[in-house]
Amino acid sequence: MTTTPQAHDTNSNSSLPEIIGSSPAMREVYRLTRQVAKSKASVLLLGETGTGKELVAKALHRLSLRKNGPYVRVNCGALTESLLESELFGHVAGAFTGAVKNRSGRFEAAHTGTIFLDEINSTTAKLQVKLLRVLQEREFERVGDTQTVQVDCRVIAAANCDLMEEVEAGRFREDLYYRLNVVPIHLPPLRERREDIPELVGHFLNDYNEENDRYVAHISPQAIEALQEYHWPGNVRELQNYVERAVVMAQGDELTVDLLPASIIGGQRKRSSRSRPADLETLTYELVQEGLGAAGPQEDSMHTKIVNRVERELIAQVMAACDNVQVKAAARLGINRNTLHKKLKEYGLGGE
Numbered sequence: 001m002t003t004t005p006q007a008h009d010t011n012s013n014s015s016l017p018e019i020i021g022s023s024p025a026m027r028e029v030y031r032l033t034r035q036v037a038k039s040k041a042s043v044l045l046l047g048e049t050g051t052g053k054e055l056v057a058k059a060l061h062r063l064s065l066r067k068n069g070p071y072v073r074v075n076c077g078a079l080t081e082s083l084l085e086s087e088l089f090g091h092v093a094g095a096f097t098g099a100v101k102n103r104s105g106r107f108e109a110a111h112t113g114t115i116f117l118d119e120i121n122s123t124t125a126k127l128q129v130k131l132l133r134v135l136q137e138r139e140f141e142r143v144g145d146t147q148t149v150q151v152d153c154r155v156i157a158a159a160n161c162d163l164m165e166e167v168e169a170g171r172f173r174e175d176l177y178y179r180l181n182v183v184p185i186h187l188p189p190l191r192e193r194r195e196d197i198p199e200l201v202g203h204f205l206n207d208y209n210e211e212n213d214r215y216v217a218h219i220s221p222q223a224i225e226a227l228q229e230y231h232w233p234g235n236v237r238e239l240q241n242y243v244e245r246a247v248v249m250a251q252g253d254e255l256t257v258d259l260l261p262a263s264i265i266g267g268q269r270k271r272s273s274r275s276r277p278a279d280l281e282t283l284t285y286e287l288v289q290e291g292l293g294a295a296g297p298q299e300d301s302m303h304t305k306i307v308n309r310v311e312r313e314l315i316a317q318v319m320a321a322c323d324n325v326q327v328k329a330a331a332r333l334g335i336n337r338n339t340l341h342k343k344l345k346e347y348g349l350g351g352e
């Protein structure tokens with residue numbers, strides 16, 4: 001391989017266009033993205049909803065040698081099995097009721113470019129077999145056809161759940177998992193990189209000021225504090241929505257705490273009062289009701305399921321209260337640090 005003038009860029013952890021955040025966790029994302037972009041390897045993007053998986057998928061395409069080729073996104077979670085099959089692979093006339101014309105699929109559309117398979121965990125067993133073949137052999141047949149189509153496209157997939165857990169539960173093929181997971185990139189949840197919040201708020205303020213012809217230039221210390229304290233289940237997308245709402249509602253040039261949703265400020269109050277155990281109680285109650293309501297015998301025992309969910313919540317809360325410092329959290333929980341480390345990993349709570 002020849003050395004290009006930008007070769008030093010490949011290992012750089014400098015930011016990517018449109019992706020904000022300079023926390024160590026995000027810099028690692030930038031480094032990995034730049035490093036793998038130029039290869040043909042499949043990339044699996046893992047992260048909770050709203051953490052920026054789609055932004056990274058686009059960046060991977062733009063930084064790749066295929067940047068002038070098409071970038072095609074398919075949301076595998078939005079279609080039924082047969083519609084998704086025809087969307088991905090195309091069909092021939094008469095293949096099923098309503099298939100009046102031959103139609104090429106999204107894999108063919110992505111030829112020489114990149115295909116981004118979003119919510120890959122939603123695919124059924126039948127489609128997983130077909131996807132495995134495309135990844136291995138780079139070929140497939142349109143639905144209802146016998147002729148084989150060859151494609152050259154880079155596959156990026158995303159899942160917003162723990163895909164290994166899906167493999168273990170028998171819902172996702174292990175061979176497909178390994179094929180996709182050549183290079184995994186984990187997008188950290190916002191609550192694990194709170195230091196990026198001010199920068200993100202600044203970025204979204206700029207965007208929404210411009211869009212709404214406003215000039216909200218400052219953020220009050222209480223507002224920043226509330227944003228830093230909140231646990232962000234919807235991650236950056238949720239933050240973006242709150243900033244937009246605040247800009248639209250603002251009277252002056254400051255983002256004040258009263259412009260934020262009550263649920264955020266409520267969360268902050270809860271944190272400093274003693275109501276946390278009640279949260280766990282509510283969670284347990286809801287889980288038990290859910291378990292009792294489920295028809296027939298369950299795959300996992302109700303006990304294991306509920307204990308795991310409650311333990312996950314307990315650890316997440318204690319970690320947040322300890323600013324994600326594992327030694328502190330382990331001491332508070334009264335468990336060994338290695339045990340905590342293992343559990344963080346097991347529960348997808350960002351333990352490396």
Ligand SMILES: Nc1ncnc2c1ncn2[C@@H]1O[C@H](COP(=O)(O)OP(=O)(O)OP(=O)(O)O)[C@@H](O)[C@H]1O
Nearest residue numbers: 018019020048049050051052053054055160236237
């Ligand atoms: N680091 C970031 N910097 C700037 N904007 C971001 C960042 N992360 C996410 N966003 C914004 O948040 C929104 C959600 O991001 P994106 O769609 O990439 O998330 P996702 O991980 O694909 O979520 P989902 O699993 O729900 O599809 C988008 O509007 C995106 O622009």
Ligand SMILES: [Mg+2]
Nearest residue numbers: 053054118158
């Ligand atoms: Mg997405």
